[in-house]
Amino acid sequence: MRLTQLTRLNPHPPITWLLSAVAWLGLGLVLGLPLLGLLPVVSIGLNPIGWQMLWSDPQTLPALKLSLFSALSSTSLALVLACSLVFLFYPSKVWQRLQQQLPIFLALPHAAFAIGLVFLLAPSGWLVRLIAPLAAWTEPPLWTTTQDPYALSLSLALSLKETWFLFWVLTGLLNQQWLLKQTWVAQSLGYGLWQTGWQILFPQLLSRLAWPLLAVFAYGLSVVDMALILGPSTPPTLAVLAWQWFADPDPNQQLKAHSLALLLMLLLVLGAILAYALYQLLHFSLAHPQGKRQGIRRFGFLKFVLRYTLTLPFWLVLMLILLWSLAETWFFPHRLPAELSLQAWQQARFEPLYQSLLIGVGSVGLALPLSLIWLEWGSRQPAWLYLPLIIPALPFTAAQYQVALTLKLDGSLLAVIWSHLAWVLPYMLLMLTGAYRNLDERFMLTAKTLGYSHWQSCWSIKWRLLLRPILAACAVGFAVSVAQYLPTVFVGGGRIATVTTEAVSLSAGGHRPSLAVQALLQALLPLLGFALSLSLSQWYGRRHPGLN
Amino acid sequence: MQLNDLKSKNLTLKIFKLSALSLLSTACLQASAADTDWAQIEQAAKGQTVYFNAWGGGETINRYIEWAAEQAKQRYELTVKHVKITDAAEVVKRIQTEQQAGRTEDGSVDLIWVNGENFSALKRANLLYGPWAEQLPNWSQVDTNKPVRQDFSESTDGLEAPWGTAQLTFITDRSKVSSPPDSAAALLAFAQQHPGRVTYPKPPNFHGTTFLKQLLLDLSTDRSALNKPVDPTQLASLTQPLWAYLDQLHPVTWQQGKSFPASNTEMHQKLADGELLISLSFNPNEAASLIQAGQLPTSAYSFGFKKGTIGNVHFVAIPFNAPAKQGAQVFANFLLSPEAQARKAEIKVWGDPSVLAADKLPATQTEASVLPSDIPTLAEPHASWVEALEKEWLKRYGS
Numbered sequence: 001m002r003l004t005q006l007t008r009l010n011p012h013p014p015i016t017w018l019l020s021a022v023a024w025l026g027l028g029l030v031l032g033l034p035l036l037g038l039l040p041v042v043s044i045g046l047n048p049i050g051w052q053m054l055w056s057d058p059q060t061l062p063a064l065k066l067s068l069f070s071a072l073s074s075t076s077l078a079l080v081l082a083c084s085l086v087f088l089f090y091p092s093k094v095w096q097r098l099q100q101q102l103p104i105f106l107a108l109p110h111a112a113f114a115i116g117l118v119f120l121l122a123p124s125g126w127l128v129r130l131i132a133p134l135a136a137w138t139e140p141p142l143w144t145t146t147q148d149p150y151a152l153s154l155s156l157a158l159s160l161k162e163t164w165f166l167f168w169v170l171t172g173l174l175n176q177q178w179l180l181k182q183t184w185v186a187q188s189l190g191y192g193l194w195q196t197g198w199q200i201l202f203p204q205l206l207s208r209l210a211w212p213l214l215a216v217f218a219y220g221l222s223v224v225d226m227a228l229i230l231g232p233s234t235p236p237t238l239a240v241l242a243w244q245w246f247a248d249p250d251p252n253q254q255l256k257a258h259s260l261a262l263l264l265m266l267l268l269v270l271g272a273i274l275a276y277a278l279y280q281l282l283h284f285s286l287a288h289p290q291g292k293r294q295g296i297r298r299f300g301f302l303k304f305v306l307r308y309t310l311t312l313p314f315w316l317v318l319m320l321i322l323l324w325s326l327a328e329t330w331f332f333p334h335r336l337p338a339e340l341s342l343q344a345w346q347q348a349r350f351e352p353l354y355q356s357l358l359i360g361v362g363s364v365g366l367a368l369p370l371s372l373i374w375l376e377w378g379s380r381q382p383a384w385l386y387l388p389l390i391i392p393a394l395p396f397t398a399a400q401y402q403v404a405l406t407l408k409l410d411g412s413l414l415a416v417i418w419s420h421l422a423w424v425l426p427y428m429l430l431m432l433t434g435a436y437r438n439l440d441e442r443f444m445l446t447a448k449t450l451g452y453s454h455w456q457s458c459w460s461i462k463w464r465l466l467l468r469p470i471l472a473a474c475a476v477g478f479a480v481s482v483a484q485y486l487p488t489v490f491v492g493g494g495r496i497a498t499v500t501t502e503a504v505s506l507s508a509g510g511h512r513p514s515l516a517v518q519a520l521l522q523a524l525l526p527l528l529g530f531a532l533s534l535s536l537s538q539w540y541g542r543r544h545p546g547l548n
Numbered sequence: 549m550q551l552n553d554l555k556s557k558n559l560t561l562k563i564f565k566l567s568a569l570s571l572l573s574t575a576c577l578q579a580s581a582a583d584t585d586w587a588q589i590e591q592a593a594k595g596q597t598v599y600f601n602a603w604g605g606g607e608t609i610n611r612y613i614e615w616a617a618e619q620a621k622q623r624y625e626l627t628v629k630h631v632k633i634t635d636a637a638e639v640v641k642r643i644q645t646e647q648q649a650g651r652t653e654d655g656s657v658d659l660i661w662v663n664g665e666n667f668s669a670l671k672r673a674n675l676l677y678g679p680w681a682e683q684l685p686n687w688s689q690v691d692t693n694k695p696v697r698q699d700f701s702e703s704t705d706g707l708e709a710p711w712g713t714a715q716l717t718f719i720t721d722r723s724k725v726s727s728p729p730d731s732a733a734a735l736l737a738f739a740q741q742h743p744g745r746v747t748y749p750k751p752p753n754f755h756g757t758t759f760l761k762q763l764l765l766d767l768s769t770d771r772s773a774l775n776k777p778v779d780p781t782q783l784a785s786l787t788q789p790l791w792a793y794l795d796q797l798h799p800v801t802w803q804q805g806k807s808f809p810a811s812n813t814e815m816h817q818k819l820a821d822g823e824l825l826i827s828l829s830f831n832p833n834e835a836a837s838l839i840q841a842g843q844l845p846t847s848a849y850s851f852g853f854k855k856g857t858i859g860n861v862h863f864v865a866i867p868f869n870a871p872a873k874q875g876a877q878v879f880a881n882f883l884l885s886p887e888a889q890a891r892k893a894e895i896k897v898w899g900d901p902s903v904l905a906a907d908k909l910p911a912t913q914t915e916a917s918v919l920p921s922d923i924p925t926l927a928e929p930h931a932s933w934v935e936a937l938e939k940e941w942l943k944r945y946g947s
Contacts, residue, residue, distance in 0.1 A: 142744040233808055249641050494639070
């Protein structure tokens with residue numbers, strides 16, 4: 001009743017209607033269309049024959065265990081590690097160092113990271129080469145390291161990578177004042193930071209981490225490239241099985257692939273329910289604190305170990321990729337290449353780099369205005385917007401491809417940008433929603449009271465206050481676009497080559513220097529995006545102190 | 549009776565002469581018609597863009613295709629784009645999806661590098677354009693003694709043009725292995741002597757499945773059954789020696805057979821690093837070109853099984869909905885030219901053996917590291933064996 005009166009008193013000006021329509025149209029095009037295309041995919045997946053074949057396939061059950069183990073363990077480990085980093089180092093000199101390195105850890109694509117880890121950890125890898133002369137090995141030891149049958153190396157690699165993603169999200173949350181204030185209060189009452197962290201901040205952060213955690217879990221369930229490089233092969237994980245069956249021309253395999261895609265979605269829902277139950281349990285158990293102070297502890301050894309086990313692998317991986325891109329011949333047990341040359345760089349193709357740049361800038365250029373307009377004039381509870389982050393990439397990409405095919409747009413740059421938007425847009429919204437929610441509404445109210453229109457107050461007050469998260473969201477969006485493999489291949493009809501498709505197709509081959517060049521280029525692009533975003537926001541922050 | 553016989557003989561002769569004459573004249577007519585047809589095709593190809601879908605995992609191959617594309621641009625004003633794929637089966641799937649979506653004209657693939665079960669899948673589903681291959685001007689130079697009309701016992705029917713030949717080749721390192729195994733049984737003994745140093749790519753990887761077929765051929769007493777489509781009633785008894793062999797081999801392979809490399813190129817790297825002692829390839833010159841590229845030590849060399857190794861031909865085909873059918877034919881014809889074939893066979897370029905008759909090509913140098921020429925070539929089993937073996941392998945060892 002009151003609401004209708006309010007609208008009658010203050011009818012929406014046409015511009016608001018227009019913007020709202022733009023927001024709905026844009027989101028409908030980007031997310032609605034492929035979701036519609038998903039209907040046939042899902043309906044095929046419901047076929048009981050497919051489930052029967054899936055059930056009778058001897059690979060399914062062990063693959064299910066592997067997928068569940070790697071996704072669950074990597075998600076929980078990453079959560080614990082990221083929170084530990086925050087509670088041990090915030091705020092300190094080390095914290096700042098970690099912040100400086102963060103863009104590099106985030107920008108390094110999963111595929112490139114996995115490739116580098118193999119260079120590092122394989123039985124003929126660099127670590128073994130380091131100790132080979134001491135142990136008098138002339139041949140690599142018969143060890144099982146990468147591609148172990150229990151998916152341990154895959155889980156560890158995923159946790160390392162996702163720790164920094166969660167750390168990045170946490171950094172965004174920490175910029176909010178309430179957190180600092182609570183920390184001060186707890187510390188003044190004699191609680192150490194470690195205890196404050198786990199008992200007071202952690203439960204509160206968890207609710208804000210729900211979506212990022214679900215995204216991490218979904219990623220762990222549906223990752224293909226990393227699982228191919230680091231994961232086991234007899235059987236592989238469910239996602240790899242789905243990928244192989246989807247690409248198989250045999251209709252029976254197709255049917256199994258569709259059922260498997262549904263199974264992956266089901267696992268995600270189960271994971272979410274489990275996580276929610278654990279969350280409630282945690283709240284229940286923390287409801288009555290004992291008030292026992294653990295005091296201020298130094299954690300010197302833990303700090304040392306945590307800091308270097310989480311950062312060193314990335315630097316070693318980067319160093320090895322760089323070295324391999326310059327190596328001419330480099331056999332076991334040499335620690336360094338026998339000969340260096342620029343040959344791989346001279347023969348490298350740079351066209352994929354330009355394509356990636358174009359697609360990335362295009363996606364962010366479309367996604368940014370769309371998400372700002374959506375947050376302002378669209379609906380505020382956009383849970384369904386995050387579906388692409390949750391639905392395993394394969395059925396979703398297949399649906400996108402169907403749509404592009406029907407519209408005769410497959411193979412065009414525009415269609416590839418459109419397909420990337422399905423991931424870029426939710427990630428950017430994810431980054432922006434939190435900041436939006438935490439912005440003090442009174443700023444806008446004051447601006448409006450002083451006679452600014454809604455549009456004006458957004459333009460001159462709100463979006464400027466939010467510049468830092470906006471720039472961060474752009475960097476993330478760009479990185480997400482650069483790393484897309486499946487939609488580029490599917491919707492691009494194989495015709496659009498980006499650094500990612502190039503690196504993955506080269507990883508099937510044997511020329512490590514060429515592979516290393518493309519992997520480095522793949523890392524370089526998002527890295528530049530993050531560097532640009534960070535330096536811009538630092539520059540703006542210096543000129544406008546007290547920014548969110 | 550005799551008279552009748554004579555008469556009929558005379559008649560047969562007459563008919564034969566007549567028909568020979570008419571055949572000759574139609575052949576002439578056809579030839580000139582073909583010439584004008586080809587000129588028309590070349591004309592139509594000008595300005596077209598050919599999307600050539602070919603495996604993109606080999607640097608030397610990619611560079612060769614780049615060269616061929618440059619030549620096509622200069623000579624025929626034809627743009628060729630190499631779409632780098634990881635598995636031809638993905639492209640088969642894409643063409644299938646396009647057909648189901650009613651895309652009968654403007655497909656995404658103009659030319660595809662293919663053979664074996666992928667060709668047979670495309671052919672069976674009527675997804676190929678043609679016949680066109682034997683109308684190419686350069687078809688006359690093809691060595692038809694090679695199995696260029698049979699692709700895994702499936703008749704090509706002019707739906708694909710041969711591009712190169714292949715023979716399964718094992719590679720090892722002379723500094724570690726002086727007398728390589730020359731049969732399946734010797735390979736097992738070798739693996740038992742060197743536990744953890746022998747393996748093969750995980751089927752359904754192309755090279756992995758070929759390795760299975762190679763073992764099957766080597767272990768079978770009756771090879772003729774393998775040239776026919778799989779008979780489900782006989783499958784178990786025919787493949788029994790293979791599974792018995794693998795049950796013995798796997799405990800002594802790399803990672804005790806719990807894990808397999810994804811591809812033979814991964815095996816090359818492991819061979820170079822000493823993690824493995826044997827790698828394999830379909831290119832008899834692969835060891836030589838990998839040595840040149842610095843990817844294998846100079847002590848690497850090739851060997852085969854005494855009773856022979858599997859050989860086949862790889863092809864290029866045009867999908868039914870290719871927009872640039874003329875351009876694709878012109879490019880395929882160029883790939884068949886003596887110049888392009890000779891360059892392809894050069895070890896420092898690619899080292900892929902030619903499909904042309906030997907006298908059409910300049911003499912090539914031979915290197916110590918390539919597969920000895922006295923290793924016989926065995927015919928591929930029928931295409932249906934691929935799926936049957938892969939399925940059974942996955943059931944037994946896939947999990």
